[in-house]
Amino acid sequence: MDAKHEGSAFFSFKSRRLQIILLMMLGWAFMAFTRTQLSISMTCMVNSTSITLSQSKKDSYNHAIIRPECINKDLTKAHTTNKSLMINDYGGTLVWDNQVQSYIISATYWGSIFTVLPAGYLSDRTSPKVMMMFGASIYAASSFILPYLAESHGPTPVFISRFVMGLGEGLLLPSSSTMISRWFPNPEKPMATSIFTVGNQLAGFFGNPFAAFMCATSGWQLTFYLCSIILVIWLAGWNYIVQDRPGSAKWISDEEKMYLIGALGTQAMTTHKKQLVIPFKAIFTSIPFYAAVLCTFVGNGYSVFATMYIPTFLKETLFVDVMDNGLISAIPVLIQIFTKLSWSYLISRLQKSNILSATQSVKLSQFVSMIMMSSGLVLLPVLLDCQQPYKTVLCLTLITSGFGIAIAGYMTSILSMAPAITGTISAISNVCAIIARILTPWIISLYKTTDDVNGWLPLLWGMAIAWILVSIIFILFGSGQSQSWGLNVDDATSLQTSQSYFSSIDTKTALTSLIIDTTKESEKKEVV
Incomplete structure (x- = not known):
């Protein structure tokens, strides 16, 4: 049955799979905001003046020389024994230097590496719906307790709470991939994945200004409490509305169920896979798998920069206040939503019309992403100007939109290559992703030796070169087709x-x- 028929159409008010992916998107947005709002909150939590005075005593650390035209009334003048420094301080009280901040930011990644592989194994055999509920519950509890730990007990308990949050994150990554694999045929996967990951952009677009507003008015602590409350509400809706597979779904039409069974086979019906064998040898000798994993590694390194360090970058290079920081961070994210959804819709239509094959679509998407991201990363430090911030916004928009298009590239490839064991494949690739997330804060703290654009330049250009290299490898060796080792015999039959x-x-x-x-x-x- 063709998906164009009214009863099975993806974009329909009655479409059960559209309802599920939208609810997944909302949940992902809430969880992404809960995790990443620390990037804005941290700028309000720490006492930048005390940190700067402490670091100014170290000969190895060079502070920014602020051009006169960039100085505004919100900058603080701090005096040391031999010089005066202009500091953009948002009024925090915690004296956590850059290394401590990187240490805390990386905590969730350390936690997730312990649970992501077991979660991948279990999501193929049990209920990904329940696993997502466990992950979201851990997020809510960790967020609620963090303000108390930060103010009363210091950075080490905060690191532990973020580490525990990471344990929950490790459950979310494979289980969400398995849900998409069970509910969406290959031609719909680019669009489904794009809608789902719009949650990241919603967290950035609405979350960054909201967190900045909380910092400037009610205090950063309230943001953490509200995140926990919102997640509890989402959990109640997710538990009541969602089922693991179309075959067991409530409120699904016969037409849609028939379409999904015809397109997915037993993937849409079977509730247990006790005899499923994981073909590890085939996985680890698959060139398309390695091509996608390399993109996953570099892409997640960029994601850490985009979600956790952009506010710090803007604070140090444009010298904006906290509200402007949140707004500038949000504008590129809004455009990214439109760009990646439009691109995914186009790619899906081209596939359904047999103009592009699945492999051609993922390679084309990755090529476009390579051009856009690398161009933006190279131009960002060159065009940076505190008097003309729109140039920075344009560069960030080019970068974020390019990365959004990559959702229809390497990420769709990972979700498509092994329908029978999507959770396992997602878990393995996410181990590489988590390693990249752990390394990125360390690399930034190691190579960023000044609080100005010169400190960020080698990092930005390094990301551009790395993205070009892995994208070329994917374009040469990647695939958007299901691999023979990724299909269970019963599924294929x-x-x-x-x-x-x-x-x-x-x-x-x-x-x-x-x-x-x-x-x-x-x-x-x-x-x-």
């Missing part, structure tokens, strides 16, 4: 059978027959 049913007999008869056959087969396996 059922898929062929279901497609034969739909092409030869009445669809309602096909649905009934396929459900009966699948149920009998599942019962037979459980008895065995």
Whole structure:
């Protein structure tokens, strides 16, 4: 059955899979904001004046020389024994230097590396819905306790709380990938993935200005408490509305269920996969898999910079106040949402019209992303001007939009190559992603030796070169097709059978027959 038919259309008020992906997007937005709002809150939590005075005693650290035209009334003048320094201080009280801040920012990544592989294994065999609930619950608890720990006990307990949050994050990454694999056929995966990851952009667009507003008015502590409350509300809705597979879904039309069973086979029906064997040798000898993983590594390094360090970058280079910081951080994110959804829709239409194959679409997407991101990263430090901040906004927009298009590139490739074991593949690739996230704060603290654009320049250009290299590898060796080792034998057989049913007999008869056959087969396996 063609998805264009009204009953099975993706973009329809009655579409069950659209409802689920939108709820996933909202949950991801709340969790992303809970995790990344620390980037704005940290600028308000720390006492920049005390930190600067302390670091000024170190000969190895050079502070920014602020041009006269960049100085504004919000800058603080601090005197040392041999010089005066102009400091952009947002009024924080915690004396945590750059190394301590990087240490805290990286804590979630250390936590997630311990749970991501077990989560990938379990999400293919159990309930990804429940795993996402566990992850969100850990997020809510960790966020709620952080202000108390920060003000009463110092950076080490804060690191531990963020580490625990990372344990929850490790559950979220594979389980969300498995949900998408179970609910969306390959031609719809780019759009589904783009909608889901819009949660990151919503967190940045609404979250950064909101966190900045809280910092400037009610205090940074309230942001952490509100994140916990919102997550609890989302958890209640997720538990009531969502099911793991189309075959067990409530409130789904017969037409949509038939379409998904025809497109996904037993992936849409089977509730247990106790005999599933993971082909580790095939995975670790797959060149398309390595091509996608390399992009995952570099892309996640960039993501840490974009979500955790952009506010610090703007504070140190444009010398903006906290409200302007939140606004400038948010504008490129809004444009990124429009860009990546439009691109994903175009790519999906081209695939359904047989103009592009799945592999051609992911490679084209990665090529466009390479051009946009690398251009923006190279131009950002060159065009930086505190009197003309729109140039910085344009460069950040080019970078973020380019990365959004990569969702239809390497990320769609990972979700498509092994439908039977998406959770496992996602977990393995996310181990590399987490390593990149752990290394990025350390690399930034190591190579950023000045609080101005010169301190950021080698990092920005380094990211541009790395993204070009991994994108070229993906364009040469990547794939958007399901790999032979990624299809369970029963899935492949059922898929062929279901497609034969739909092409030869009445669809309602096909649905009934396929459900009966699948149920009998599942019962037979459980008895065995």
